[in-house]
Structure formats: structure tokens, C-alpha cells
Amino acid sequence: MAEQTFVNCTAGGPIRVHVENGKITRVRPLIFDDTDAASWTIEVDGKEYTPPRKACVAGFSLTERARVYSDDRILYPMKRVDFDPKGDRNPQNRGKSGYVRISWDEALDLVAGEMKRIRTEYGPEAITSRAGSHHNWGNLGYRSAAWARFFNLIGFTDILDNPDSWEGWHWGATHTYGFYWRLGNPEHYDLLEDALRDTELLISWSNDPDSTHGIYGGNDSAIWRLWLRDQGKKTIFIDPFHNYTAAHVGEKWIAYRPGTTAAMALAIAHVWMTEGTYDEAYVAARTVGFEDFQRYVLGEDDGVPKTPAWAAEICDVPARTITALAREWASHRTSLAGGTKGGEGGACRQAYATESARLMVMLQAMQGLGKPGVSIWGTANGPPYNHTLEFPGYAQGGFNLIAEKPAVNPIKQRLYRLTAPDAILNPPISWMGEGFCGNSIEQQFTKFTYPLPGHSEVKMFYRYGGAFLSTMVDTSKWVRMYQSPKLEFVVNQDCWWCTETRMADVILPACTNLERDDISEWASSGGYSLHASGSANHRVIVYQQKCVAPVGESKSDYDIFVELADRLGVKQEFTEGNTMDQWIKKMYDWSDMPKYMDFEKFKEKGYFVVPQIENYKPTPSLRWFYEGRPCDTPDTSNPKRATDKAHELATPSGKVEFVSQTLLAHTPDDDERAPLPKYIPSWEGHTSELFKKYPLQLISPHPRFSFHSHHDTRVPWLSEIPEHRMWIDGYNYQICRIHPEDAEARGIKHGDVIKLYNDRASVLLAAYVTERVRPGVVHSYEGASRYDPIEPGKAGSTDRGGCVNLLTPGRMMSKNVPGMAPNSCLVEMAKWEG
Amino acid sequence: MARYGMVVDVTRCNGCYNCFLACKDEHCEQAHPGYTAPQPMTGQAWMKIVPKERGQFPKVKQDYIAMPCMHCDAPACASGTNGGVYKRADGIVMIDPQRAAGQQEIVTKCPYRVIYWNEQENVGQKCTFCAHLLDAGWKEPRCVEACPTGTLIFGDLDDPESPVSKALASGRAEVLHPEYGLGEKVRFIGLPKNFVAGSVVFGDTDECATGVTVTLVGEDHTKTTQTDAFGDFEFEDLPANKWFKITVSAPSCDTQELEVRTTSSLYLGDIVL
Secondary structure (H helix, E strand, C coil): CEEEEEEEEEECCEEEEEECCCCEEEEECCCCCCCCCCCCCCCCCCEEEECCCCCCCCHHHHHHHHCCCCCCCCCCEEEEECCEEEEEEEEHHHCCCCCCCCCHHHHHHHHHHHHHHHHHCHHHHEEEECCCCCCCCCCCCCCHHHHHHHHHHHHHHHEEECCCCCCHHHHHHHHHCCCHHHHHCCCCHHHHHHHHHCCCEEEEECCCCCHCCCCCCCCCCCCHHHHHHHHEEEEEECCCCCCCCHHHHCCCEEEECCHHHHHHHHHHHHHHHCCCCCHHHHHHEEEEHHHHHHHHCCCCCCCCCCHHHEEEEHHCCCCHHHHHHHHHHHHHCCCEECCCCCCHHHHHHCCHHHHHHHHHHHHHCCCCCCCCCCCCCCCCCCCCCCHHHHHCCCCHHHHHCCCCCCCCCHHHHEEEEHHHHHHHCCCEEEEECCCCCCCCCHHHCCEECCCCCCCCCEEEEEECCCCCCCCCCCHHHHHHHHHCCCCCCCEECEEEECCCCCCCCEEEECCCCCCCEEEECCCCCEEECCCCCHCCCCCEEEEEECCCCCCCCCCCCCHHHHHHHHHHHHHHHHEEEEEEEHHHHHHHHHCHHHCCHHHHHHHHCCCCEECCCCCCCCCCCHHHHHCCCCCCCCCCCCCCCCCCCCCCCCCCCEEEEECHHHHHHHHHCCCCCCCCCCCCCCCCCCCCCCHHHHCCCEECCCCCCCCCCHHHHHHHHHCCCCEEEEEECCCEEEEEEEEHHHHCCCCCCCEEEEEEEECCCCCEHHHHHHHCCCCCECCCCCCCCCEECCCCCCCCCCCCCCCHHHHHCCCEECCEEEECCCCCCCCEECCCCC | CCCCCEEEEEEEECCCCCCHHHHHHHCCCCCCCCCEECCCCCCCCEEEEEEEEEECCCCCEEEEEEEECCEEEHHHCCCCCCCCCCCCCEEEEEEECCCCCCHHHHHHHHHCCCEEEEEECHHHHCCCCCHHHHCCCCCCCCCHCCCCCCCCCEECCCCCCHHHHHHCCEEEECCCCCCCCCCCEECCCCCCCCEEEEEEEECCCCCCCCCCCEEEEECEEECCCCCCCCEEEEEEEEECCCEEEEECCCCCCCCCCEEEECCCCCEEEEEEC
């Protein structure tokens, strides 16, 4: 059969898939042709910058052939050998026992039967479910649509996601400058051009966009940073790890101790205050509470001036370096990157990271945030952008946008992802904060209790896609939860065997999005990250064409849920009589696409490149605020936009708040997230008692070569990248970066198998000895795809898979902040003798 | 007829491994009849990435050197293979999977070590610049197509307007090992050499010594620079294993002199004036 090609999309960009005889033979970046819209050009000082005519996808996007045909694919439905729904369920053997193949009918009857039984015996709230992030891509066929519609329709105890990638910005920075509708990240419009033109110095503080890609933009923004270098702009990296972006374009690396961001920020403010090098007029006009901040920084209240010498002890960086940094910053038009979306970054996933994230905003406010060249910008979002073509992001409602009747979950009871195991094992529990608090700042103060009075506890967990065990914190408790008899029934629906698949009673094989049709836009989430496709150079709307038949007996997630809906008697409500093809057409019709491209043409070609706006006029982020004008950016989620307060930030005062009015109103006595941010020594850091026993700080950032757990060992090629995993004695270990001094002190050599351990767990890793981490810090990525305890099924057993989150603390960021803090983690290590 | 070559601009590479992965995708477990036998799923890297870390904490540099077959004009691997290894009219060096069967010695004949032995197919294997695709009308190999940063530059060496010719015309491209004298058609811009760096501190104020003159003198080298805002200085692109004298001087301070040998890239730490 002749070769055919198809277009599809991934979490790292759109791809062209070649197929011969029903098998994928080639996965390429999508290349634009002459009929596609022209690319933009930015002209600076007589130089023209224009992006390549292709999608510069992430490396993992090029591995889809290997991932689709991975040995880790789940090929048919299975049942745990010692699970008998009518007899002994043996929950204690979850994670240990093997599986037997069953038919789809048997599997679906069993799952639907258990769902009916549990709903009848306990009520619909006794079923919980949650999806992991981004193992597939598509607006309809996956978690925010197919999964969400099914469970919202039947009613269930939903699990609130914590904002795991931007915790400190979400729970902290929102109280300083608003932007809760972006979960704490600032708007990013036109900041590429602004930086090329007017920024003189870039400070990358806990930011590695060459690894984190503006989340879904792949490598598209890598070339921007080369352009900035071409324009002679220096970048200073502040990070315990000399990260990939530092390797690419870094000029200076300031390797400070994890958990001390706030101290260094305060010392910088101290230099500016004492040397008079901040924008006093801006501070007077655009901020509130600066006097209180100044008193704290200068030590007028507590007798401790926050000088560079004071911070030097804490950060383990010379005072003179901090002073020089502060002077460089103040004497140039400086853009600050606190993470790939402006915010984010590993520093915001630590104890009390609300404080450091707030201080990042305050520092830039002292330098006139919004002034040309002065921004909070991750260098991975904000090219010239045509926002006028409306097309929904994957998190913008899914079927609810286009269905006759939206599916709304009637159940009020909630679990919280980080504490779901605690809740199931030891109820009741309570917490404050609604997870993604993108609708109002008040959501951060909503109180929750589980079980909700009058509601049943959860008896069934329907786990869908991805790996909480390697992405959440202190995750041995997930093993203990799965083995509890309180969970009468556990289902796992996924494309691949993952860290938790083996904890299920019944396993349902789903196909990947290369094996079904869907519709989406590259890098577009919508929702709380409006215009996120500005992490790519071109807006690309994709008709995700089915490339090959589902592998094995796998089925699309949508089809699986149709089958279950049928057995539960709600098929008509679920499908409203539509086929997936009809749903796709409805989403196309909902969008502005019909104005641009005929449906049949779109379906056949597979993609559409959104043209640029003619005579495009940039509206750089927060310039309006700096200039005291109404907001003129396309950030339509901004609640004050187009009101008489449109020139204000969405804080109570409308200004940058050094003293947060919201915190003052809600939690005035909270000394861990006080209205005025402070440096508070980490509850698990270099001053902790535990430091004597575990003197190494583990940082576990988002991985460079895999999206969370979704690629990793499934792709044998990634396992050969020496900076990702290493083969040692026939086993493929995740690497752990170690400074030579720390390695030598323990007799560890590059390529040795080591045991990283603390009181919570132990994990085997491959020693990667490098000068690129500071002494006292070890670095190993979150997101292993494999959980491989030496004693299967035993919580606490040494893991060989690389789930370093078994080691990280389950403690919340601070008492009123339910954010996770995996980068506040003390460990010790030793050579593994086996 | 085109004559193909490549320039690898190391200064643009961010180590994304897209080239390595695209190459694997093209060749692993897939034959291209008339060109190549299937590459095993693991164990070979026709586009090999060599990470190169230089310096000492906290002055570190990281580069990535993409290493395909060099497609030499005088390929060392071809000698004595009776046509098992041959050079096409367009300059691409090919291994004939049939004629080169059993010729394991070609693996070690390549001084760049970019030929891999395939046990199952009983043949040596390596990069072909995706000759099967070029012959089918493609403009560039998979690795170049997948490169996001313009690190890999490919084209016709005989066409002065081709990107690769323009990159060569810059005069910055060099052969990885010119001493082999093989007429390599893959060349490199910005190959990492040795640097010597340090940080200068004013002892009396304990401040970063900014704008201080630092001079480096060696056999054939004299270079002068000024320290930056952090008191840092750096001399790049120095030859290996040479002695250099470094002089740090500022008005009304005692001059400091250091003798260093570039056994590797060196960070001299704090130099107090």
C-alpha cells in the first residue's frame, strides 16, 4: 500500500505522521507550505527576526512511533488474578498480584456492575476519579472532554487538582498583583518584541524554558533566546542547577541554596532602598504598602536589616555577588523570568514559596513593571499574536461548549489531590482552598471537609491516565491507599502501563490520540491560561487525523465511556446521538474556523495556520498599567477590563500590594503567609534539625526529555540519552545529578548506582557527577514512568523506577496554603551495593 | 549534481536531542532498501550527541556536539572493502548492506567512531544524510528538519547560495579533527576549546572588582580584557596544555600574577586585590 501521511498534535507540537501498510513509519514536525499564512517579522535596529516555517516541536513529540508501539502499551482488558467481585477482593495484593486477560464485554460489565452496585449501596459520591495531565492531546477525546463529560454526567466525588507547576505564584503572587484568572502568571502579550527592543538584561530566576517549553510550545521559543543573544542582551541565571537554558544562552550563573529565594530578593530590595536605585514615582503611584515593606527590609521593626551580608549566610552566595546583581538589575531595563510562563519554576514548589513569588513581583514593581523592557516574562510566550480567531482550548469546556445539555456534576463532595490518600485512609480531613482558584481570589479561602456531611466516603477509584505516584509528593501513601480495603474497587484506564496501573483491579486499555480523530489547537489550553498558544510562533488549529487503527484491543477513551454510559443507561445523554465526527464538526462550527477554512478542506489538510493581523499593533503586557491607561491587551479574562477600573490591577486597591488587602481581610493572623511577605526558613531545609541526618537538598524539576511520566521509559530512545537515564548492569536507571565534592565524600563515581533515601523512602538512581549542581544539592527529575519496588506491592520498598517523589514531603507549603513543596526535601545518598 | 555537506553551529545548539530522535525514528527497525538495513531499536546513534561540560562550579559551560558521519572525501572506512563502502557522486559515503556484510573492521577504521556494528544484520551502519530521502526529492535529512535552532545547516557545497555554503563562507567552520586529513564534509562552528576564567575581588571593601584589567600572555597569545559587574573575567578559545601568565591589575592595588596550564578549562576562583 502506498505511503499516506496524516496530521496530528501532541503536548509538544503538531506532527506529520507517515503510515505504510497500517503502521506508523515516520513522525515529523509539521512543515508549513506556501499556501499557509505568512509568518510574522519583528524588526529591531535594522535586523529582521522571523520564525522558521515549521513547528519546532519538543523532542518527545518525535518519539510517537516508539510510544504508540511501546512494549508498555496495555493491549487488552485485564483483571487482577486474585480479585473476585463476588468473593474475596484481596485489596492488600494491589501492586503485587498479576493479571489475567479478559474480554471487553466482561471488563465493561464488571466495571459497570460495580459502579451500579456502589452507586446503589452508597450513592454516586462513593465513586471518585481523576485524570493525570497531558498523556494525550485533543479537545474532545480525552480528559477535559470525554472523561469529564462522563463523570460529570453520572455525578462523582471530583478530586481538586493542586496547581502543581505554579504553586507559589498561584497562592502568593495573586495577592500582590491579581492575575488569579491566570493562576498567578502575568499576561504575556507582545513581550518578545518588547524584550528585543527595550530589555537590556534578562534575569532567569528558577526558569528553564528550554526544558519546560512554555508548557506545550515545544522548542518553538528556543530561537527567541538566540535572537536576544544576537541583540547583545545578557542573561543571568539564578538556580541551584546550571539548567539547559543557562547552558544555551547563560552569561552568569548564581547558584544559591534551595529555599532561600526570599532572602536574596529582600537583600536586592535592600540595596535598591539604600542606594536609591528604584523607581520611586512608580512605587508612589502604582503600589500600596511600600512603607511597611521598607521598614521590614531595613530592619526597623525586627532589628534585622535584610542586607546582602545577611542574605549571603542564608543563600550561600557572597554578599558582593548579591550587591552586584542588585546594581546590574537596577542600572538596566531588566526583564525577570520567574518561570516558563513568567511564574512557575521549581522555586515556587517549596516551603513558604508564596513569599518568594510575591517578592518577585515586588522587585519588578520597584523597577517599574510595565515600563518598556521591564517585565515579568519567561521568554517562552508572547510573540506577535492574532487573538481575533476564536478557537477553544482543551480546558475551555470540551463537550459542554457544544452539547445541547452541558454535563454538570451534581455532587458537592470533593477530595484534594495531594491529600486524597490521607482522606481515604484517615477521614475526616479538611483544607482551605479550591485547587485551581481561577474564578476568584475568594476560592483560596473556601473551606472543605471530607467526607462532606451527609455524604458517603469514597469506595471506588476510577484512575485515568498518567502518574500521581511520580508527580505528587510523599507518594508511598498512594500505595497504602490503593491497598486499603476502604477502596472496594479500583479501575485504571490508560494507554500504557504506568506507575499506578498495577494498583488496579480492572485495567482498561485506551488508544492514543494517533489512533482516533480529534480537534485542537497547538499549545492552547484556554481556561486559566488564555492565549497560551502564544508559546508557539504560529497558531496552528489541528484536525487530529486518525493515523492507524487502535493498537491491540485498545479503544478510544470516548468509546469506552460510551460503552459504560450505555450499561449505566445514560448513553443518549452522553452522546446526544452524535458520533465523534459530528462532535468534531460541532466544535469546528462553534469556533471562528468556518470563516477561514471549509470543514472538508480542514479535515483533509489536517491543519490551519492562523494568519497574522494586518498592520499589527503590539500591546505589551502591563504597559497600560505602567502608563495608567485602560487595559488594551487581549486578556479578556481580566475582570476589570472594559470597566471604569480598566486601568487597575485586579487587587482590592487596584495596585501592586506590598501589603495584601485580601490576606489582611481573610487571614490577618497568618504568620506564614502574612499580608507582608517575609523570609521564613524552610520547614525542611538547611536550618532544619533533620539536616544533620539528611544533609543533601533534593530538587526535582519538570523533566527535559519527557512530559511528566508520559514518555520516559516507554521510548527506548529516551533511555539512551545520558542526561535522562543510564543503562547499568542491564537496568535503566533515572539519573541523579551530584556535585563532585558530594560524590567523592561518599565514594560515589559517575555511573554508579546510588540509593537516595530519607525517612520516607529510598530510590535507586544512576549517579551523574557534574559541576552543574551546587555542592549540597542533588537533582533528579519528577515524573518517572515506572514504579518498580524491589518488593512489589510493599509500600516503602526501595524503588528502582526513579519515582523521586516517594522521597518528597507531603507537608503543605504553609498552614493556610495547600500547595506542594517537593523541592523542600532533605536526603542522604550512598553507593548501592545491591 | 549536488555535492552535499553539513555545518554544525555548536553555538546555537540547546541540546534538545531532536536530531538524535528524528534519526532514530527514521531508521530504527526500518529498512530503506538499496540504502540501509534496519537499525536496532537501541544501541546505535547515527546522529550522536556528545555533551561537553567545561569549567568548575560555579563557572561552567555546557555544549553539545552533534556527530553524524563526516562523509569524508577520502573515507578511511572504505579502504579494502571492495566496494562495501563507497562514495556516491554527490559525495555521500554509503555502506552497502550486502557487499559490506561481515566487514566488521570498518567500524574501527573510522577514526570518528560513527560506524556501528549491527550483529543481527551482520553489517556496519551509519548516517547516510538520509540519502533515500534526498533521492526521493527531500531537501534535507530528518535531523536537519527536526532542528529547532538552526544548529544543523545542510545543502549543496557547490551552490554558493546554499545555506551550508554561506555558513562555510563565514570562515568560522572547522573540521573536528583536521589532523586526520580525510576531507570531512561535516564542519563545525564554535567547537568548545579551553577557557580560563576568574572572579576579582577588592580585598579592602569585599566588593566585586569591576572594570579591572586582566591580561593573559602565552606562547602565541596576548589577550586583554576587563572584569564585568561581578568582577568576572574570561578568556575563551585557548589551546590545550599550554602555559599562560595571567596578570590582574587595578590602580592603587598590588598586581596579582598567576601561572596556569590549560589542562582543561579552568575557573581560578576568587582573586583578591
